[in-house]
Amino acid sequence: xxxxxxxxxxxxxxxxxxxxxxxxxxxxxxxxxxxxxxxxxxxxxxxxxxxxxxxxxxxxxxxxxxxxxxxxxxxxxxxxxxxxxxxxxxxxxxxxxxxxxxxxxxxxxxxxxxxxxxxxxxxxxxxxxxxxxxxxxxxxxxxxxxxxx
Amino acid sequence: xxxxxxxxxxxxxxxxxxxxxxxxxxxxxxxxxxxxxxxxxxxxxxxxxxxxxxxxxxxxxxxxxxxxxxxxxxxxxxxxxxxxxxxxxxxxxxxxxxxxxxxxxxxxxxxxxxxxxxxxxxxxxxxxxxxxxxxxxxxxxxxxxxxxxxxxxxxxxxxxxxxxxxxxxxxxxxxxxxxxxxxxxxxxxxxxxxxxxxxxxxxxxxxxxxxxxxxxxxxxxxxxxxxxxxxxxxxxxxxxxxxxxxxxxxxxxxxxxxxxxxxxxxxxxxxxxxxxxxxxxxxxxxxxxxxxxxxxxxxxxxxxxxxxxxxxxxxxxxxxxxxxxxxxxxxxxxxxxxxxxxxxxxxxxxxxxxxxxxxxxxxxxxxxxxxxxxxxxxxxxxxxxxxxxxxxxxxxxxxxxxxxxxxxxxxxxxxxxxxxxxxxxxxxxxxxxxxxxxxxxxxxxxxxxxxxxxxxxxxxxxxxxxxxxxxxxxxxxxxxxxxxxxxxxxxxxxxxxxxxxxxxxxxxxxxxxxxxxxxxxxxxxxxxxxxxxxxxxxxxxxxxxxxxxxxxxxxxxxxxxxxxxxxxxxxxxxxxxxxxxxxxxxxxxxxxxxxxxxxxxxxxxxxxxxxxxxxxxxxxxxxxxxxxxxxxxxxxxxxxxxxxxxxxxxxxxxxxxxxxxxxxxxxxxxxxxxxxxxxxxxxxxx
Numbered sequence: 001x002x003x004x005x006x007x008x009x010x011x012x013x014x015x016x017x018x019x020x021x022x023x024x025x026x027x028x029x030x031x032x033x034x035x036x037x038x039x040x041x042x043x044x045x046x047x048x049x050x051x052x053x054x055x056x057x058x059x060x061x062x063x064x065x066x067x068x069x070x071x072x073x074x075x076x077x078x079x080x081x082x083x084x085x086x087x088x089x090x091x092x093x094x095x096x097x098x099x100x101x102x103x104x105x106x107x108x109x110x111x112x113x114x115x116x117x118x119x120x121x122x123x124x125x126x127x128x129x130x131x132x133x134x135x136x137x138x139x140x141x142x143x144x145x146x147x148x149x
Numbered sequence: 150x151x152x153x154x155x156x157x158x159x160x161x162x163x164x165x166x167x168x169x170x171x172x173x174x175x176x177x178x179x180x181x182x183x184x185x186x187x188x189x190x191x192x193x194x195x196x197x198x199x200x201x202x203x204x205x206x207x208x209x210x211x212x213x214x215x216x217x218x219x220x221x222x223x224x225x226x227x228x229x230x231x232x233x234x235x236x237x238x239x240x241x242x243x244x245x246x247x248x249x250x251x252x253x254x255x256x257x258x259x260x261x262x263x264x265x266x267x268x269x270x271x272x273x274x275x276x277x278x279x280x281x282x283x284x285x286x287x288x289x290x291x292x293x294x295x296x297x298x299x300x301x302x303x304x305x306x307x308x309x310x311x312x313x314x315x316x317x318x319x320x321x322x323x324x325x326x327x328x329x330x331x332x333x334x335x336x337x338x339x340x341x342x343x344x345x346x347x348x349x350x351x352x353x354x355x356x357x358x359x360x361x362x363x364x365x366x367x368x369x370x371x372x373x374x375x376x377x378x379x380x381x382x383x384x385x386x387x388x389x390x391x392x393x394x395x396x397x398x399x400x401x402x403x404x405x406x407x408x409x410x411x412x413x414x415x416x417x418x419x420x421x422x423x424x425x426x427x428x429x430x431x432x433x434x435x436x437x438x439x440x441x442x443x444x445x446x447x448x449x450x451x452x453x454x455x456x457x458x459x460x461x462x463x464x465x466x467x468x469x470x471x472x473x474x475x476x477x478x479x480x481x482x483x484x485x486x487x488x489x490x491x492x493x494x495x496x497x498x499x500x501x502x503x504x505x506x507x508x509x510x511x512x513x514x515x516x517x518x519x520x521x522x523x524x525x526x527x528x529x530x531x532x533x534x535x536x537x538x539x540x541x542x543x544x545x546x547x548x549x550x551x552x553x554x555x556x557x558x559x560x561x562x563x564x565x566x567x568x569x570x571x572x573x574x575x576x577x578x579x580x581x582x583x584x585x586x587x588x589x590x591x592x593x594x595x596x597x598x599x600x601x602x603x604x605x606x607x608x609x610x611x612x613x614x615x616x617x618x619x620x621x622x623x624x625x626x627x628x629x630x631x632x633x634x635x636x637x638x639x640x641x642x643x644x645x646x647x648x649x650x651x652x653x654x655x656x657x658x659x660x661x662x663x664x665x666x667x668x669x670x671x672x673x674x675x676x677x678x679x680x681x682x683x684x685x686x687x688x689x690x691x692x693x694x695x696x697x698x699x700x701x702x703x704x705x706x707x708x709x710x711x712x713x714x715x716x717x718x719x720x721x722x723x724x725x726x727x728x729x730x731x732x733x734x735x736x737x738x739x740x741x742x743x744x745x746x747x748x749x750x751x752x753x754x755x756x757x758x759x760x761x762x763x764x765x766x767x768x769x770x771x772x773x774x775x776x777x778x779x780x781x782x783x784x785x786x787x788x789x790x791x792x793x794x795x796x797x798x799x800x801x802x803x804x805x806x807x808x809x810x811x812x813x814x815x816x817x818x819x820x821x822x823x824x825x826x827x828x829x830x831x832x833x834x835x
Contacts, residue, residue: 034753
């Protein structure tokens with residue numbers, strides 16, 4: 001059986017393997033962390049831990065928009081828990097049939113495309129999102145808090 | 150966790166103590182090896198202790214499936230057995246082998262607990278080497294017995310093994326007969342042997358095919374002395390070999406290990422009787438022992454500490470509301486009672502906090518033992534002798550601080566042995582003992598712990614440091630640096646006084662990494678040097694979990710600054726600021742202290758300067774001070790610091806985070822590291 005959690009970032013539909021998801025939650029506040037890259041939205045408190053909140057590259061395209069203080073998060077388990085800001089978490093899709101899959105060369109965060117209920121959605125390649133932890137730091141020397149949440 | 154997994158986890162935790170105690174016993178052995186005339190009884194006791202420890206470790210680790218650990222312990226046990234039986238003389242080479250085995254056991258334990266890489270290849274190399282050495286010293290007289298044991302059936306071998314463990318004498322008889330006399334000769338001999346004891350196996354093969362002679366071998370056992378057998382068969386020219394070297398036990402274990410369904414790596418216990426049917430499946434060594442100590446996983450204590458932090462924050466929120474209500478209370482009695490209740494709650498919370506923090510406290514003992522291993526390994530690699538002296542083993546410090554301190558101390562120790570100490574000839578020429586000493590000490594100092602790594606070497610060559618710094622552009626050619634400045638250069642990334650790279654110094658970890666590690670703990674490191682040697686002094690907080698901090702606001706952001714960085718909090722008149730050489734300084738008397746806008750340093754935008762007096766915090770990194778401008782100074786508070794967990798790498802300038810009562814996260818800053826990064830960036834762009 002295939003089980004995916006779907007979600008939307010901007011105008012794009014995404015999905016992630018259900019086993020990678022620890023929780024779908026709403027953060028009451030996200031604290032920005034100076035010295036981190038733009039894709040690090042900040043940190044939030046989750047189950048007694050301080051958890052980094054990341055954005056997908058897709059989410060960074062509109063540079064001017066700052067996310068709301070309260071934002072929807074998918075807490076993912078690999079390789080250590082981190083949260084992904086999403087616009088709207090969707091649903092859990094379960095199918096017994098093999099999914100129709102297509103590869104997507106060039107998009108680093110996309111594992112493949114699958115057809116869910118007739119629509120093509122991008123399946124998130126979770127390890128690739130945080131493949132290089134150093135890329136989460138701001139190496140330009142500039143601040144990262146102009147985007148204050 | 151099921152009960153087996155729990156026992157396994159207990160075993161791994163207990164093995165740390167076992168290896169720590171093994172180290173002390175090995176040290177006793179090593180001391181005995183250096184003094185051949187030392188007390189024989191004491192040495193024998195040390196050999197016995199190490200034998201018992203390795204024997205027990207072999208059995209229990211094998212039972213839990215840690216086969217490599219079991220193999221290493223078994224190999225060490227063999228060495229100890231040879232020492233006990235005087236087949237092997239105790240010398241420094243033997244001690245080195247045992248120390249190597251001990252180090253491997255630590256690494257295998259680290260691998261089992263997920264903190265170390267698998268030392269697989271090293272284990273194989275070591276085991277092969279020990280096996281070869283043991284074979285070389287085992288008298289060949291055992292070969293006929295070994296050969297015969299390899300030729301009999303498993304059932305016969307098992308019978309013999311049981312006979313051997315039951316204390317019966319095992320004997321191999323060997324003779325030969327020609328074709329015509331074989332049957333009669335064989336029957337007569339077996340009959341004779343059966344008068345002495347029991348025949349377990351007979352083996353016949355062609356001793357000399359050309360001469361048509363056949364060899365007969367008989368394996369027998371008896372509760373009677375060997376003399377009775379020799380009296381009967383000696384006149385017949387029969388050769389008799391007895392099992393004096395434990396060959397039967399070894400063969401039984403080896404053959405059983407190669408049998409499918411049994412472990413090939415964890416040898417069967419030849420000396421243990423088969424377990425009774427109703428006995429539990431847990432070996433004695435693994436059975437939980439009721440004592441006054443309780444092992445608690447660190448993360449469980451940390452969760453408790455996190456809960457306590459939440460409780461403290463909730464109390465702060467409650468206190469604020471309660472104080473407001475108290476002020477409105479109509480009578481003094483109610484006000485007094487409410488205030489007393491708040492104070493009582495405060496005291497109890499503090500006591501609880503101290504109690505939980507106390508659980509996290511560990512002594513330096515285990516770290517110092519690691520340093521002893523590091524010393525031996527480093528000396529072996531650089532081919533030099535050195536003496537390690539440790540002081541303050543019982544000084545207590547938070548486990549997190551101690552764990553993070555291990556790598557910096559190992560680095561400083563290696564540096565001291567490889568770079569600090571001179572060769573014996575140079576030392577003797579300077580009137581020093583030929584063997585250099587490195588002293589590592591820990592001393593409690595209130596909320597701080599002072600750690601020193603001091604060598605009695607030649608000291609740092611300041612001229613050489615100046616030359617190298619000039620060549621690398623770390624100093625302006627016309628600048629005459631002070632002694633403090635020169636010593637500070639050794640902590641610059643990639644800086645080394647030495648030109649060549651050795652196995653020890655070429656590990657990619659410099660003194661800058663030591664400084665970063667110490668500062669990330671909220672500590673400081675400084676160095677002093679002279680003709681009597683070099684001393685690195687580290688100052689570390691006793692606990693990381695709770696720190697005293699000052700709340701500040703920069704634009705819309707709130708932060709905490711740990712008070713150990715803060716030397717002064719003030720509102721400064723901006724007229725006292727001057728710009729000299731492009732840098733803004735706060736001038737007080739003849740001294741100028743650099744002024745940095747904390748908002749600008751962290752990329753948050755500039756603080757508001759349109760005020761008559763600017764809120765400021767002066768921070769000190771041990772070498773220099775900086776005035777940080779902020780928008781607002783807040784309260785001093787005791788906060789529970791959490792790391793930024795998950796996938797984020799360490800962020801320069803951020804020490805961690807704390808959670809407020811309303812669930813918001815506030816970052817705890819580490820300004821010195823951010824200022825250094827900013828300084829490097831400014832220099833790169835200028």
